[in-house]
Amino acid sequence: MGARRVLVCDGNEKALEELTGMMEAYLSTGDEIMTFQEPEEMLMEIKKGEELPTVIFLDMELGKTSGLEVAGKILERHHEIPIIFTGNILADISRIFAVNPVYFLKKPICSEQLWEALKKGWERAQELENKSIVLANRGILYRVKCGSIHYAESSKRVITLMGDREKWTVYMKMDELEKLLPENFLRCHKSYMVNMNQIASFAAEGIILESGRKIPVSRAKYQEARKRFWEYFNELSPKEQRDEEEEENTGEDNRING
Helix, strand or coil: CCCCCCEEECHHHHHHHHHHHHHHHHHHCEEEEEECCCCCHHHHHHCCCCCCCCEEECCCCCCEHHHHHHHHHHHHCCCCCEEEECCCCCCHHHHHHHHHCCCECCCCCHHHHHHHHHHHHHHHHHHHHHHHHEEECCEEEEEEEECCCCEEEEECCCEEEECCEEEEEEEEEEEHHHHCCCEEEEECCEECCCCCCCEEEEEEEEEEEEECCCEECCCCCCHHHHHHHHHHHCCCCHHHHHHHHHHHHHHHHHHHHH
């Protein structure tokens, strides 16, 4: 792993200074800490997408909002970012499990606990970074990090994998590629597969990526793909799933009849 970027959000300025002061002892040259007292400012920084954080520290109480609510907003778009909660009490345990944080640091925070939390955050981030596939093209083997792939498009056995600034071309079947990629990749069409962490919106008319690129969704794969997208980012109760399906079926009937 290269230089690490840590975002810390706490509405208490003194607590923010104490935490980052302790943290500096465990960081290397080139690592960066960004601090925020307002969660909206941190969310705007993440939304820029220029460089995602390696790990995020969130206090449970952030004025009018909570750390859980802020974490939920982050994970809607960036399911892979490790989150560490800080706070005086461990409340809303069931909701915390849904967010799947790396660690909970109870205040006052001691340096040993902080180091343990950072190690777990680094480990989670490293696991995600190490997820790669090896692709062959004209005798050359390429190691491609799965997280850098936005989507894959197939045309006559030629697959193009598109990233932010790079693209890779390989000769293989989409079914073969699908078996290589991790669970965050969604087959939405016989010729397309998308990284769900790059999806901005999902509808029957198509998937819009964060980059603005529109990906088609086939009628045959729509229901299954939509369900998988929901399940990846949300833990729906059976009733919520039924309500979602009924609402979508009603909308689909209206489009057909209209």
